[in-house]
Amino acid sequence: MVEKQQLREEARSRRRAFVAGLDPLAHRLAFKVLPSPLAQMIGARDTVALYTAMDDEAPAQRLGHALIAHGKTVALACALDRLGSMEFRRWNPDDPLVPGPFGTSHPPVGSEVLNPDVIVAPLLAFDARMGRLGQGGGYYDRAFARHPDALRIGLAWSVQEIEIVPTDPWDLPLDAVLTETSLIEGVLA
Numbered sequence: 504m505v506e507k508q509q510l511r512e513e514a515r516s517r518r519r520a521f522v523a524g525l526d527p528l529a530h531r532l533a534f535k536v537l538p539s540p541l542a543q544m545i546g547a548r549d550t551v552a553l554y555t556a557m558d559d560e561a562p563a564q565r566l567g568h569a570l571i572a573h574g575k576t577v578a579l580a581c582a583l584d585r586l587g588s589m590e591f592r593r594w595n596p597d598d599p600l601v602p603g604p605f606g607t608s609h610p611p612v613g614s615e616v617l618n619p620d621v622i623v624a625p626l627l628a629f630d631a632r633m634g635r636l637g638q639g640g641g642y643y644d645r646a647f648a649r650h651p652d653a654l655r656i657g658l659a660w661s662v663q664e665i666e667i668v669p670t671d672p673w674d675l676p677l678d679a680v681l682t683e684t685s686l687i688e689g690v691l692a
Contacts, residue, residue, distance in 0.1 A: 506669055510636055514627035514663060521662040522559035533683045534562055534658070537569035540686045541656070544679060545575070548620035548654060552591040552646075554580040555600065555608045560625045561658040561683070567596035578617045580646070581609040587641040590616050621654040622646060624677070629657050633676040633689035634668030647675040654678050661685070 522530070545551065551570050556562040567577050578591035582604055592614035600608040624643045628636040635657050637643055647655055657680040664682075679688045 507636065507639070510665070510669070511627050511639060514636060514665070517662055518627070518660060519559050521660050529683075534565040534681075535569065537566060537573060538681070538686055540688075541679070541681055542573055544656075544686070544688070545573075545621055545654065548575075550576045550578060550591075550617050550619045551621040551623065552578045552580055552617070552619035552653075553594075553623050554625050556625065557606060561660055563623050563625065563658045564596065566623070567594070571595070576617065578619055579609050580642075582607055582642060585640075587645045589642045589646050591619050591622075591646075593617055619650055619653050621656060622650060623656050623658050623681075626657045626659050626663065626680075628663050628665045628668055629659055629677065629680050630665055630668045631687070632668075633657075633678065633680065634670050634674065635677050636665075636668045641673075644673055644675065648673075656681060658682075 553563040553566060555564050570577050577594050579594040580589055581592050582589050592610040594610045598610060601611045603609045624635065626635045626637055655675065655677045657677045659680055659682050661682040661684045677689060679686055
């Protein structure tokens with residue numbers, strides 16, 4: 504566990520420095536379009552769950568308009584409590600968001616709860632084996648387990664790739680990782 508915590512601190516620092524050094528225009532344009540390889544990977548899957556980025560996370564919500572233009576239904580992740588409970592609520596990028604727990608933003612209570620076919624997840628680090636190091640709360644590990652048939656896609660800045668992400672038995676690998684420069688597919692994708 505200590506190794507993961509140390510990796511989290513190093514990954515946060517590396518990501519923060521990378522984002523601080525990005526040209527403002529490059530940052531605003533990052534993740535605004537749906538790359539063809541990702542569109543092909545998603546294919547006929549209908550409901551895509553995104554997240555609202557916090558701090559210097561890769562901004563998943565920017566994919567919303569492009570996904571809707573491709574005929575997809577979009578949902579946003581909503582953390583419900585400190586026990587790792589999360590649901591995915593229908594969202595349109597033009598809809599207002601409300602403050603949620605832990606500094607998050609999400610669609611209001613009463614928005615339709617959806618079962619995603621694709622889950623786009625934030626991360627602190629990833630590796631070529633599609634290991635994902637998250638914040639440590641287990642929200643996405645639980646969501647992946649609750650939706651075992653959903654395609655699991657990490658969204659990250661390219662600087663977040665590391666040699667090896669330590670994994671525990673409950674850690675499910677990603678199917679792919681989308682960065683500002685490429686789509687990296689796992690062997691299971």
